[in-house]
Amino acid sequence: MSDAAEIVFDNVTKRYEGRGGDALHELSFEIPAGAFCVLVGPSGGGKTTALKMINRLVSFDSGDIRIDGRSIRDLSAVELRRGIGYVIQQVGLFPHMTIGENIATVPRLLGWAKERTRARTMELLELVGLENGDEKRYPAELSGGQRQRVGLARALAADPPVLLMDEPFGALDPITRFRLQTELKRLHREVGKTIVFVTHDIDEAISLADRIAMLRQGGVLAQYATPDELLAHPADDFVAEFIGGDRALRRLALKRLSDCALAPGSSSEGDPPAPSTMTVRNAVSLMLERKTEALNVADGDGHILGVFHLRDAEDLL
Amino acid sequence: MTLGKGPPVVIPNFGQGSSCVRGDHTLCWSWVRDHWHDTLGPALVQHIELTAIAVGIGFALAFALALAAHRVRRIEQPVGIIAALLYTIPSLALFQFLIPFTGLTWTTVEIALVSYTLVILFPNIVAGLQSASPDVLEAARGMGLTRMQTLLRVELPLAVPAIIGGLRVAVVSTISIATIAAFLLPDGLGYPIFLALKDPTPFKTEIYSAGVLAVALALVCDAALMLLRRTLAPWARRRLA
Numbered sequence: 001m002s003d004a005a006e007i008v009f010d011n012v013t014k015r016y017e018g019r020g021g022d023a024l025h026e027l028s029f030e031i032p033a034g035a036f037c038v039l040v041g042p043s044g045g046g047k048t049t050a051l052k053m054i055n056r057l058v059s060f061d062s063g064d065i066r067i068d069g070r071s072i073r074d075l076s077a078v079e080l081r082r083g084i085g086y087v088i089q090q091v092g093l094f095p096h097m098t099i100g101e102n103i104a105t106v107p108r109l110l111g112w113a114k115e116r117t118r119a120r121t122m123e124l125l126e127l128v129g130l131e132n133g134d135e136k137r138y139p140a141e142l143s144g145g146q147r148q149r150v151g152l153a154r155a156l157a158a159d160p161p162v163l164l165m166d167e168p169f170g171a172l173d174p175i176t177r178f179r180l181q182t183e184l185k186r187l188h189r190e191v192g193k194t195i196v197f198v199t200h201d202i203d204e205a206i207s208l209a210d211r212i213a214m215l216r217q218g219g220v221l222a223q224y225a226t227p228d229e230l231l232a233h234p235a236d237d238f239v240a241e242f243i244g245g246d247r248a249l250r251r252l253a254l255k256r257l258s259d260c261a262l263a264p265g266s267s268s269e270g271d272p273p274a275p276s277t278m279t280v281r282n283a284v285s286l287m288l289e290r291k292t293e294a295l296n297v298a299d300g301d302g303h304i305l306g307v308f309h310l311r312d313a314e315d316l317l
Numbered sequence: 318m319t320l321g322k323g324p325p326v327v328i329p330n331f332g333q334g335s336s337c338v339r340g341d342h343t344l345c346w347s348w349v350r351d352h353w354h355d356t357l358g359p360a361l362v363q364h365i366e367l368t369a370i371a372v373g374i375g376f377a378l379a380f381a382l383a384l385a386a387h388r389v390r391r392i393e394q395p396v397g398i399i400a401a402l403l404y405t406i407p408s409l410a411l412f413q414f415l416i417p418f419t420g421l422t423w424t425t426v427e428i429a430l431v432s433y434t435l436v437i438l439f440p441n442i443v444a445g446l447q448s449a450s451p452d453v454l455e456a457a458r459g460m461g462l463t464r465m466q467t468l469l470r471v472e473l474p475l476a477v478p479a480i481i482g483g484l485r486v487a488v489v490s491t492i493s494i495a496t497i498a499a500f501l502l503p504d505g506l507g508y509p510i511f512l513a514l515k516d517p518t519p520f521k522t523e524i525y526s527a528g529v530l531a532v533a534l535a536l537v538c539d540a541a542l543m544l545l546r547r548t549l550a551p552w553a554r555r556r557l558a
Contacts, residue, residue, distance in 0.1 A: 055459060057455070057458060057459060077461075078461045078462075078463055079461070080461070081458070081459060081460060081461035082460065082461035086456070086459035086460060088452060088455060088456060088459070089452075090450075090452035091452065091456070092450075092452035092453045092454075092455055092456025092457075092459075093453070093456070094453060094456075094457075094470075094471055094475075095453070095475065095552055096471075096474045096475055096477075096550065096552045096553075097552075105460055105462075106460050106461065109460070109461060109462065109466070138552045140552070151456075154460075164459075
C-alpha cells in the first residue's frame with residue numbers, strides 16, 4: 001500500500017430519487033496524492049454525499065471516481081473500504097471492545113499477525129496522543145476528545161493511503177476541537193496521507209486545508225482552490241459571501257512572519273519583539289494595539305531577525 | 318388428624334413422623350431430611366430438567382426467529398403478536414388441547430412451557446440485536462465489515478446484556494410455571510404440592526418445602542445468569558458504574 005493516493009472525481013452525478021434536482025451535479029476535481037482537501041459548503045451542498053462516495057457508502061449515477069488511476073468500482077466495496085480510513089463525527093467506537101480492540105479492527109479483518117497488530121496499536125496510541133494503558137479501557141470511560149483520537153487511530157490502523165473524515169470535530173468543545181485540529185495538521189505532515197475532510201465551518205476549512213472544494217446547493221462545485229486563492233479571488237458572490245467579509249484578515253492569518261521579507265535592522269520601539277512564528281494577522285493586530293507601524297521580529301532564541309512594517313502586510317494581499 | 322387418608326400414591330405418612338410432623342407445623346426439617354431422597358431430591362432434579370429443556374428449546378427458537386426478524390424487519394411484529402397470543406392461553410386449557418395429540422407426556426408440558434418463554438425471549442433478543450447505534454453500524458460498514466461480520470462481531474456481542482436479561486425473566490418464570498406440570502405428570506416440584514393439596518388437610522411441610530426449593534432454584538439460576546452477563550459483557554457493567 002502506498003503512502004498516499006491521488007483521488008479523481010470525474011463528472012460524478014447523483015440524482016435524488018423522486019425529487020427534482022441533483023444531489024451532486026457533474027462534480028469534477030482532482031485531489032493530489034498527500035493533499036489535505038476540505039469539502040466545505042452549506043448543508044444541502046452534497047459534501048458528505050461526495051465524501052461517502054469515495055468509500056462507496058453512497059452510490060452515484062454517472063461519472064467515475066478513481067483512486068491512483070483505478071476506478072473504485074473495480075474493487076468490491078468491502079475490499080475498498082478496508083484500504084480507506086474512515087472517521088465520522090459520532091466516532092462510532094464499538095462499545096463492547098476495548099480501545100486496543102477497536103484500533104485493531106481493520107488489521108484483524110486483514111488477517112495481520114497478533115504481534116504486528118499489537119505493535120501497530122501501541123504505535124498509534126502514541127501517535128494520536130493517548131496514554132499507554134488506555135488500550136485496555138472501554139470507550140465509555142473516555143472523554144469525547146479522547147474518543148475521537150481513538151477514532152482517528154482506528155482509521156489509520158492499517159496504514160491506508162486515504163483518510164476520509166466526516167465532520168470529525170463537529171461534536172467537540174472549541175478548545176478540544178482546536179487542539180485536535182492542530183494535531184491533525186501535525187499528523188498529516190508526519191504520515192503523509194491524502195485526507196478528504198468535510199466541514200461546514202469555513203474557519204476550520206481554511207486552517208486545515210491545502211485544497212478547498214466549495215460546494216453549493218444542488219451539489220455544484222463553486223470553487224476548487226488553495227485557501228489563499230479562495231480568499232484572494234472568490235469565484236463568485238456565493239463563495240465570497242460564504243467566506244465572510246474579513247477575507248483580507250483571513251488571508252493574513254494563513255501567513256507567518258517567518259514567511260515574510262523583513263527589513264534589516266530593528267525599529268526603535270521599546271516593546272518586546274514578536275516571535276517569527278506569529279501569524280501576520282496577529283502581528284497586524286499587535287501593531288494596531290501598540291499604535292505603531294513597525295514591529296521587531298525575533299527568532300526562538302530572542303535574536304532580532306528584522307523589522308516587519310504595516311505596509312508589508314498590504315503587499316501580501 | 319386423619320391417618321392414611323387420601324389416594325394411595327401419597328408418599329408422606331406423617332402420622333408416623335416426629336411430633337413436628339404429627340402436629341403439622343409450618344416446616345418440619347425432619348420430614349425434609351427423611352424424604353429428600355424419595356421425594357424432594359428427585360422432584361428438584363425433574364424440575365431443573367423441565368426448565369432447562371423449555372428454556373433451551375425456547376431460546377433456540379426465539380434466537381432463530383429474532384435473527385430472521387432482524388434481517389427481515391416486517392416479520393418482527395407478527396411473530397411478536399403470535400408469541401403474545403400463545404402466552405394468553407391458560408396453561409391448563411393448553412394441556413387439555415394438547416393431550417389428544419401428545420398425551421400425558423413431557424412433550425405436552427414442554428410445548429406449553431416453550432411457548433411461554435417465547436413471549437419473553439423473542440422481543441428481548443430482537444431489541445438486543447437492534448441496540449447497536451447507527452453510528453456504530455456506519456463505522457462498521459465504513460471499515461469494511463461484511464454483514465455477517467457486523468452481526469457476529471458487533472451486533473451479537475452488543476445484544477448480550479439484553480439477551481441475558483430476557484433469559485433471567487424466562488428462567489425464573491419457567492421455574493414457577495413448571496409446577497403446573499404436576500397436573501399431568503408425577504414430576505417436578507409441583508407434584509409434592511399437588512399431592513398435599515389433594516388431601517383435605519394438606520400437609521404444610523410438603524407444600525412449603527417444595528415451594529421454597531422452587532424459589533431457591535429460581536434465585537440460584539438468576540444469580541448464575543447475572544454472573545454470566547458480567548463475564549460475557551464486562552463493558553456493560555463499566556458503563557453502568
